Amino acid sequence: MAKVIVVTSGKGGVGKTTTSASFSSGLAMRGNRTVVIDFDVGLRNLDLIMGCERRVVYDIINVINGEVSLKQALIKDKNCDNLYILPASQTRDKDALNLEGVERILDELKESFDFIVCDSPAGIESGAFTAMYFADEALVVTNPEVSSVRDSDRILGILAAKSKRAVEGLEPVKEHLLVTRYDPKRVNTGAMLSVVDIQEILRIPLLGVIPESASVLQASNAGTPAIHLDKSDVAEAYRDVVGRFMGEDLPMRFISEKAGFFKRLLGGH
């Protein structure tokens, strides 16, 4: 049975699109038939992060309006065989994305995909709501920072009360905490909330921690999801996240400070 996973946060700029790109790529690299949908109507960006912006012809609103078929709008990813991208519309307004239309698309996608990853826009308005409404599972992307944690809590409240699963009294949406832009050094000096703090406050299972890293910018500059980068903490952290999501028991990495050059020289860890 296909699974719908929303990547959500409330707050903008925390790493939802970065995560959607890498997470969907990671699922596809493991052989899962995967589609990633950009729900950020009017502010489409997933195409840039996936590096397929010049191949966008049609978008999700064209499909909802019946102007083209899903097949015509889906873009095959350049890096992964099993991955497709459904872009957001750049020109229409976000109200064109209605629940009935989205449900029709998801139902059709469920016939040929294992995972449907929904990249949510920021906020708690209609766009974000539509992205999360049909979710079976949610990646709640949170930065170690007060406003992000508060917004995540708000989103968790909405998932628990207003999602389709909640409204229909089905098993609740499965929630996963993903802490991104984490800086262990600043956590150690007491200048940043720790992953333990965040988990204690939000009280949902931790799926992973993605470190703050300049390589994310490098990846977005190139239009290659960060998970494909060589020798990058971020790439490895995202691969771990996908592994855990698929049920593997992997230890958390990149949550403590890297040993400096001298420390390593002296045999420290």
Added chain:
Amino acid sequence: MSMIVGLIDYLRGNEKKSAVVAKERLQIILAHERAGRGTATPDYLPALQEELMAVIAKYIHIDRDSFKVQLEKHDQYDVLELNITLPDKINSRV
């Protein structure tokens, strides 16, 4: 006064780290916001209260004030609480 305490804390080196302050502030505000979300009582509660009261009044004489229906929200479950204060001597109608 608080400035002096702050200064002493600072000199002693036990000035609170900003992450600790952040955590405390979040715990307080979120407890408040979560409670606010919970208080939206379901709209069937008043009707439920009336019907329950009618049933109980068939057997026991009680006043309106001694009867309370409440929904309490917890993390994993909700509790529907009926609180009925019985009069000293139960006036059974039969």
